[in-house]
Amino acid sequence: MATLQETRINSHGFPVIDCYRCKGSGTYSFNQVDGNKCYGCNGSGLAVRRGKAAKAWKEFLEAQPSKHITVQHMTPGDVIAWDKRWVTVVSVEQGNISGHSETSYRDRSTDQTITERTPHYNYRLILSDGTDRTLGEGSQYRRKITATMYPDPADYTAGL
Ligand SMILES: [Zn+2]
Numbered sequence: 301m302a303t304l305q306e307t308r309i310n311s312h313g314f315p316v317i318d319c320y321r322c323k324g325s326g327t328y329s330f331n332q333v334d335g336n337k338c339y340g341c342n343g344s345g346l347a348v349r350r351g352k353a354a355k356a357w358k359e360f361l362e363a364q365p366s367k368h369i370t371v372q373h374m375t376p377g378d379v380i381a382w383d384k385r386w387v388t389v390v391s392v393e394q395g396n397i398s399g400h401s402e403t404s405y406r407d408r409s410t411d412q413t414i415t416e417r418t419p420h421y422n423y424r425l426i427l428s429d430g431t432d433r434t435l436g437e438g439s440q441y442r443r444k445i446t447a448t449m450y451p452d453p454a455d456y457t458a459g460l
Pocket of ligand 1: 319320321322323325326327338339340341342343344345346
């Protein structure tokens with residue numbers, strides 16, 4: 301018979317119960333890297349309830365703003381760290397192709413090797429301090445995170 305656990309909520313309002321792995325102790329088998337901290341709950345002893353709640357929690361975590369942004373994902377108004385100062389992106393434009401990456405696989409029906417080439421672009425970035433620079437795709441910068449970038453937990457916990 302399953303034992304019924306009292307449901308609590310975490311700091312974002314998601315329903316949590318004792319961690320499935322460590323039964324709420326926060327500790328599990330010892331290893332050199334993390335000692336005996338439980339991987340299931342990162343030592344908190346709590347886990348978001350399975351099913352709908354866990355799915356909503358995963359979506360909520362994925363919606364958190366990233367501390368870094370690559371040039372191809374920048375939009376005007378983003379604030380990035382540049383020469384140890386915060387500057388605003390004025391414009392970002394895709395430029396010429398800087399190179400290609402290739403991936404190969406065997407096509408089973410024809411027994412041919414198929415090679416796919418993916419182009420990579422340069423981007424021209426103009427910043428509020430007058431910087432005008434061409435950067436390769438994937439160039440990554442720290443970005444300033446503002447309160448409005450965070451998802452509203454209420455949008456995820458409704459109906460849980
Ligand atoms: Zn645990």
